[in-house]
Amino acid sequence: MSESFFWWTKEQLDLYEKVKDFVENHIEEAEFYYWKRKFPWPLVKKAAKEGFFGVGIPKEYGGMELGATGGCITGEQLGRLYSVGHVFTVSILAGLEQILRYATEEQKRKWLPKIASGEQLGAVCITEPFAGSDAANVFTSAEKDGDEWIINGKKRFITGAGVADRYFIYAKTSEDPAVRKQSGHITSFIVEKGTPGFTLEKINPLIGIENVPNGYLDFNNVRISDKNRIGAVGKGWNVMMSGLNFERLIGSAILLGMFDDTIKLLFHYTKRRVQFNRTTNKFPGIQNGIAEIITKCKVARTFAYYCAKLIDEGKEPMIEASIAKLVATEYGRECALKAIQIMGGDGLTRFYPTERFLRDSKIGEIVGGTNEVQKMIIYRFSAMLPGSNVSIRLRWNDEIDAPLISKKDSRFKGLEVNEENILKVIAHDFKVNPGLYMTPDDVREDIGGGSRSSIRKIFEALENKKLIVVHRDRQKKIALVKASYEGLQQAFPKEHYQWFPEWYDDSDKF
Numbered sequence: 001m002s003e004s005f006f007w008w009t010k011e012q013l014d015l016y017e018k019v020k021d022f023v024e025n026h027i028e029e030a031e032f033y034y035w036k037r038k039f040p041w042p043l044v045k046k047a048a049k050e051g052f053f054g055v056g057i058p059k060e061y062g063g064m065e066l067g068a069t070g071g072c073i074t075g076e077q078l079g080r081l082y083s084v085g086h087v088f089t090v091s092i093l094a095g096l097e098q099i100l101r102y103a104t105e106e107q108k109r110k111w112l113p114k115i116a117s118g119e120q121l122g123a124v125c126i127t128e129p130f131a132g133s134d135a136a137n138v139f140t141s142a143e144k145d146g147d148e149w150i151i152n153g154k155k156r157f158i159t160g161a162g163v164a165d166r167y168f169i170y171a172k173t174s175e176d177p178a179v180r181k182q183s184g185h186i187t188s189f190i191v192e193k194g195t196p197g198f199t200l201e202k203i204n205p206l207i208g209i210e211n212v213p214n215g216y217l218d219f220n221n222v223r224i225s226d227k228n229r230i231g232a233v234g235k236g237w238n239v240m241m242s243g244l245n246f247e248r249l250i251g252s253a254i255l256l257g258m259f260d261d262t263i264k265l266l267f268h269y270t271k272r273r274v275q276f277n278r279t280t281n282k283f284p285g286i287q288n289g290i291a292e293i294i295t296k297c298k299v300a301r302t303f304a305y306y307c308a309k310l311i312d313e314g315k316e317p318m319i320e321a322s323i324a325k326l327v328a329t330e331y332g333r334e335c336a337l338k339a340i341q342i343m344g345g346d347g348l349t350r351f352y353p354t355e356r357f358l359r360d361s362k363i364g365e366i367v368g369g370t371n372e373v374q375k376m377i378i379y380r381f382s383a384m385l386p387g388s389n390v391s392i393r394l395r396w397n398d399e400i401d402a403p404l405i406s407k408k409d410s411r412f413k414g415l416e417v418n419e420e421n422i423l424k425v426i427a428h429d430f431k432v433n434p435g436l437y438m439t440p441d442d443v444r445e446d447i448g449g450g451s452r453s454s455i456r457k458i459f460e461a462l463e464n465k466k467l468i469v470v471h472r473d474r475q476k477k478i479a480l481v482k483a484s485y486e487g488l489q490q491a492f493p494k495e496h497y498q499w500f501p502e503w504y505d506d507s508d509k510f
């Protein structure tokens with residue numbers, strides 16, 4: 001199922017073969033650590049030695065320079081080794097994009113080779129006890145003292161807490177409400193393990209991703225050099241945002257390999273499970289279920305690699321990265337549940353990877369911004385696109401005697417702009433769209449003239465006469481208008497609004 005895509009470069013194709021081989025040869029070792037609930041240090045070191053942690057880092061800093069597509073290819077495969085995939089993800093996310101875009105050359109030379117070699121594992125530290133989805137609400141503070149910063153506060157839910165050496169943190173550097181309003185109150189820093197005052201506070205017992213520690217961190221007067229500050233003071237929000245598309249994409253990629261392994265397992269399993277004297281793969285319901293999983297796998301995978309391509313082309317695919325994350329995690333949960341159902345009781349046991357897929361995809365729906373937050377982003381950013389403001393006008397077609405989507409001028413176009421005609425436009429719209437208001441621009445378009453201010457004055461006059469109902473925006477400006485009952489009566493006789501299908505009996509009309 002997990003075939004390559006035609007737009008991959010030769011180097012990306014080679015990487016795909018290499019990382020796939022690596023994973024195939026180490027699945028049993030990954031299982032071993034999973035069952036032991038031990039962090040798989042030897043396996044992580046082997047993956048690092050292969051250079052996988054440097055997949056997105058430019059060659060001049062010791063990486064492979066294979067972009068977001070390379071990151072996706074590696075994440076998809078390493079995700080099949082459970083904890084190794086998660087550590088890979090947080091380690092490269094703890095600074096890669098942020099350092100590439102915001103660090104000085106000296107900082108790049110210091111940190112990027114360490115990320116690339118996997119010599120230092122990293123952790124991303126955004127979340128705090130009081131800052132979850134509202135990531136800007138950080139309490140952890142950084143105060144300047146000469147050439148140093150003093151950090152105080154707590155972070156929580158940090159993947160890789162304890163095993164990571166490099167912690168990419170976001171701290172508050174201003175209390176000024178005006179600065180905060182512009183999201184200028186946050187600055188980003190790297191804090192290294194072993195810095196005095198920086199301690200591990202708690203490890204969370206979680207539903208999934210079991211053998212990667214996830215926990216709380218405590219910063220008690222932790223002094224770090226100003227050289228550990230990434231980006232300008234007050235630019236932490238931009239630094240955080242700069243990595244988010246990549247982060248969401250890689251977060252979705254690590255689940256993709258699990259879809260594929262689940263499909264292979266289901267083919268294997270249902271050819272060997274006999275009920276009612278038939279192998280279960282002969283039951284149409286089971287076939288439908290597997291087909292559904294294959295479909296969702298292909299959609300999630302194709303979308304993730306499309307998004308990776310956009311990033312590699314230098315685009316900022318905010319909407320697509322959120323969709324990639326949403327689709328991979330929601331489909332992951334749905335497919336895992338379906339797979340469990342197909343396998344019956346076996347699917348619920350730890351002896352098969354299906355229940356783990358369920359637990360990990362559920363986590364995926366919360367980390368990296370919850371899926372509700374992704375939907376908020378998808379809606380808000382889509383609403384800013386030109387397509388969301390195209391008006392789709394229905395006009396009454398007298399020949400068909402029905403409202404049709406039309407690009408023709410309104411029947412009122414060219415009439416004098418006065419109260420009577422504006423009321424007619426608004427009342428006629430009731431015949432076409434009985435449940436909708438009109439925007440002032442809809443009315444202006446229909447009448448085909450008049451300045452916005454003159455039309456607004458007419459609306460106010462009609463409102464005073466109770467002939468129209470208006471909806472005002474927060475600034476109290478008229479945003480929408482519709483005819484009142486009295487307005488409808490004044491504009492047209494009641495027959496204007498009546499409409500019956502041809503087959504409707506005249507004797508039943510009243």
Ligand SMILES: Cc1cc2nc3c(=O)[nH]c(=O)nc-3n(C[C@H](O)[C@H](O)[C@H](O)COP(=O)(O)OP(=O)(O)OC[C@H]3O[C@@H](n4cnc5c(N)ncnc54)[C@H](O)[C@@H]3O)c2cc1C
Nearest residue numbers: 124125126127132133157158159363366367368369370372
């Ligand atoms: C396993 C795991 C690993 C993690 N790893 C890391 C890590 O490495 N680094 C890190 O910094 N963080 C990490 N996190 C934290 C993760 O990013 C947060 O849990 C996540 O952003 C949600 O924050 P929260 O848990 O505080 O939930 P809350 O923000 O309290 O959300 C609770 C509910 O309210 C909803 N909600 C909140 N705001 C809105 C809104 N405006 N509109 C609609 N619904 C809303 C949410 O969708 C959610 O359903 C991890 C979490 C987990 C569970």
